[in-house]
Amino acid sequence: MAQLTYREAVARGIAQEMRRDERVVLIGEDIAGAGGVFKTTVGLLEQFGPRRVIDTPISEQAILGAAMGAAMTGLRPIAEIMFSDFFAVCWDIVVNQMAKTRYMTNGQVTIPLVVKSGNGGGLRFGAQHSQSIENWAMAVPGLKVVTPSCPEDVVGLMAAAVRSDDPVLFFEHKGLYASKGDVPDGTVEDVLGTAKIRRRGDHATIAALGLMVPRAMEAAERLAGRGISCEVIDVRSLIPLDARTILESVARTGRLFTVEENPRALGWGAEVASIVGDEAFWDLDGPIVRITTPHVPLPSADSLEDLVIPSVDRIVAEIEKAMQA
Amino acid sequence: MAQLTYREAVARGIAQEMRRDERVVLIGEDIAGAGGVFKTTVGLLEQFGPRRVIDTPISEQAILGAAMGAAMTGLRPIAEIMFSDFFAVCWDIVVNQMAKTRYMTNGQVTIPLVVKSGNGGGLRFGAQHSQSIENWAMAVPGLKVVTPSCPEDVVGLMAAAVRSDDPVLFFEHKGLYASKGDVPDGTVEDVLGTAKIRRRGDHATIAALGLMVPRAMEAAERLAGRGISCEVIDVRSLIPLDARTILESVARTGRLFTVEENPRALGWGAEVASIVGDEAFWDLDGPIVRITTPHVPLPSADSLEDLVIPSVDRIVAEIEKAMQA
Amino acid sequence: MTLPLERHQYGGHAIVLPPDSQTTHDAAPIDRDVRLLMYRRLHELRQFEKRAYDMFMQNLVKGTTHLSLGMEAVAAGFGTAMREDDYTFATYRGHAHTLARGVAMEGVLAELLGRANGLLGGKGGSMHLTSVEHGVMGSYAIIGAHLTIANGAAWSAQYRGSGQVAVCFFGDGTTNIGAFHEALNYAAVFALPVVFVCENNLYMEYTAISDITAVPRPAADRAGAYGLEPVVVDGNDADACYLAARDTLEHARSGRGPVLIEALTYRHGGHSRADPGKYKPPGELEAWLAYDPLKIYRGRLERLGVPSAELDEIERQVGRAVDAATEAAKNGPMPVPASAYTDVWADGGSSWRN
């Protein structure tokens, strides 16, 4: 067991898979010589050499196209898109090419690749470098979408993503890179499409993702002190979605809250709410409430950014209000 | 009053605005000399000349960037993205630039522009030329999102879009281009952010968009024959969203169905369902059911495409089943 | 070869004529067998697409189709020169490039008809023809993307040391999209074994390339931007295409990096089914019809002494093959409904939640 930062866990997870499988290669901007702008790939060039760890031009379409073409022909690439906001410059390769090619070719083509990316806000980087865009990917059939919230999950889910024969978007939360957690020694493996119950509770279920998981945990702690016992589910994977874990929890608690960093309209919680509102309708004791960033671009000033992204205070307040109504 | 096709209505709406305002200009691939690949801009080059109606290279980023820069500096451009699937190659300009620049500049910059695009399936064009992507845009703060379902709305909402000082994505449904409807003579104006009740009913509310509107109407007709009286709401505009019209309807009917052409996960109906499931929870007599294309890319064969996009039969069947449960 | 391809005023373009040097490559050192194979291929591509067009007119082919009638020499020349395990990356206008790798006509035609015996089981359609077993790694319908994907296949070949080359076909209009630029620079930087073949047929959809491009030769005039040599070939002359393919494949295969070729050619028909081709200036089509790749190749073979009867027999054999494929395609079953739900994922299914 080692204490690792979330960013170290990324490199650890990649290294684990590169050691296991010669077909795993890594490309991206500044990921080799410099170890990545978020230092998530430190040491990999040294360990695996310039044939497998490659610095690219600022050409996101070319990067993802190269990853896709290589995946189609025998490699298992990991590509980095530095900030997830930059998916917008290469979205075609992701949504029209990677996501659809297996289906369109009736299964002739397999595309085992991972695109890792720094996602999310709280670092005062402003509207073009802070978005949580898991929901963009969730809306597109053919993409798997993963967001780990702690170092152990980073390693295990990275392994699962690399071993998946489908394209996986792996969203690392920038606000969690410095956070620490225990990671077991040896090979760490995990399973895509599985949520984790981080805390048991009886009165309400909170579904959260990424940076919102530790905030939901702290909110649950505080709410417990006020007599509201919350179950906290770390959703971890949007596609495949472990709806069952959420539905089972709601069947017990009768209430659901989602905590989403994305702007409100069509955040991932909308899909979860629509599933639960349909399939667990008769289990619900009250409305499903979504706690999200309002539907605005992210402001850069620290005071404003902290205001709009769901805080522990706001989570506590909204859940308390809804439970008392 | 004239009978126009939906495609003629597009040209009529644009012409109306170009005549009114010299600052309105039109750019896109093959839109001038050829009148557009869907013939939605026929006659505009002849009427307004090559200074205002301009054929561009296949450079979607350059097209939308040009539209944005011109909008920032005094023009009111309309740009065409031929198939909405191609938004993926210029998504950055849409979501990171157009959508965020007013906010980021604290209101210094105004971006009055319209991006029109052929959207939706049913034409056997396959997975890369058939998507319904309104939900992609709905998820991004700063974009207005419009989808008319009939010729009169095409003209009126185009006028509203051109006159809006915000960026508007105007989704024309390819499957409706050949459909006909009456359009009043003279200037036609409409209001963004307003839904329309197309049919009154008592037992259930159906919210539909674009091509799904005529299908929902026909389904309602059939369901009426089976004793189920449905109210049909044409949502028309996703952002701004006329949630009130839907909430008021559900308050009367007690049930909500959405009919969505998009693949299931995070279709626009998820947001509508999450709003209604929260704010009208106590009005609901049963679960909100979303009728959507399954979460798959669109197949091209006619038999398969017809199978996956919600048909009148499927709408009827799903509503009947839910109402009987 | 010089063609009178010039930059024109925005909004108006002059007629562009083909070369008239039909005998240029008569003396090229190409085996008779290879030439006869190319002749057969040219006819396969032509007769197949004519049949596809007829079936369109009978409303059997749904959706859209993009024919390359008049452009067959490029696909035939490259298809003939490529190694069996080389990769082809094609566009929505990809019938020819697919067939030229030896893919059976039946599957392609059945795909156009949306049948279960289609190459893609009816799920992809005309714009996405793919046959991995023939090295046809897909046809791509969003302009530009596949140039970057071809790089990936080339990278994989380089990494595995397989000696394979990726050949990527695209049009003149495609040179103006961002992905073209990224792909070319990327390929050059990493010296990838990829041959980019720009089929300059003078038009994007309905707009003349000269009206919306800053340089006269959309591909060749950009080669220098990637440290590459400009290469222009006569895209109507199968021998010219074959020779260019042989040389450039060899260049790429031997580790000397990518190549960008501009093949000048012309599509006889419209951009797609919907297009009457009104934008073509008078006389242009006629001139190019006179320089038709099949016609000039037949002329060459006759000058080189191949008996007419032998050529006629090839044409008849191809005709019979097209007829047989037509029957097989038409008789193919409709896809089973369940197939709409297969192969979203590698586990074969489409389930995205539990």
Added chain:
Amino acid sequence: MTLPLERHQYGGHAIVLPPDSQTTHDAAPIDRDVRLLMYRRLHELRQFEKRAYDMFMQNLVKGTTHLSLGMEAVAAGFGTAMREDDYTFATYRGHAHTLARGVAMEGVLAELLGRANGLLGGKGGSMHLTSVEHGVMGSYAIIGAHLTIANGAAWSAQYRGSGQVAVCFFGDGTTNIGAFHEALNYAAVFALPVVFVCENNLYMEYTAISDITAVPRPAADRAGAYGLEPVVVDGNDADACYLAARDTLEHARSGRGPVLIEALTYRHGGHSRADPGKYKPPGELEAWLAYDPLKIYRGRLERLGVPSAELDEIERQVGRAVDAATEAAKNGPMPVPASAYTDVWADGGSSWRN
């Protein structure tokens, strides 16, 4: 001017040295007043950014900041030559380009601090500086986008017949992204009045441009792909930049279409706050420090007879202005919470549903 900028092997790059011809432009026909103004500007940009750096180190500036220490001559030269109503399009590294148009330091510094008196009320931050009243139409943080947006402003100027020119600054690394290619071709096809200024500072973030670019000069070697002349200027020499700006603005203003300039320069610091700059080969920084734009410009002014005292006084005046701006910025109020909900839409609000 020749710089030893060569193409290197992937993964390793050699030291790139500046020119040493500090006297080249001594005789250029530029008024003394203009030169003194440029000298003042150079110092404004330098002293402002040094202050910003200090405040960073005191943890007053949050998020990230990209300084252009060492690159001031480009912004100063262009800012001085531009007409008041011309448009500037800048990047995340845009302090200098913004200040060079006459925007007050206070607003820029307050924006870095996230204060209500910031240029953007604290909502945009360091990477998005904009001052429409000064023609600064924004700073853009996603590589490439703003080249296409600058085209739009140029198109608008052309359409309105205003005679305005759009000047668009970007880095060497930006030449490898698709939007660069689309924007250049588009500008050339429509003869837009736009001047593209590539500030080649030899590095993208931490990777040498020579390692990931197919040609030695990332911008100039691509000009031909758009029918443009290659233009290379000494980006450390304010006079060279000013002259290039004057000529190319005139070219664009008079309807002769776009220009692409490559200005060779160097950033003394790292890419952003987080970057220690370890990838710079030994000796490189020292050589460029010796060819510092402020130093060489002071040398020129002294050679041309401007008294040291006059130059010192300019520097002191600038110093006082920076101090005053620092105080004003620091004393600025925090943004009111409600401002997070304004100006998503033109109606001033953020409401998206009723």
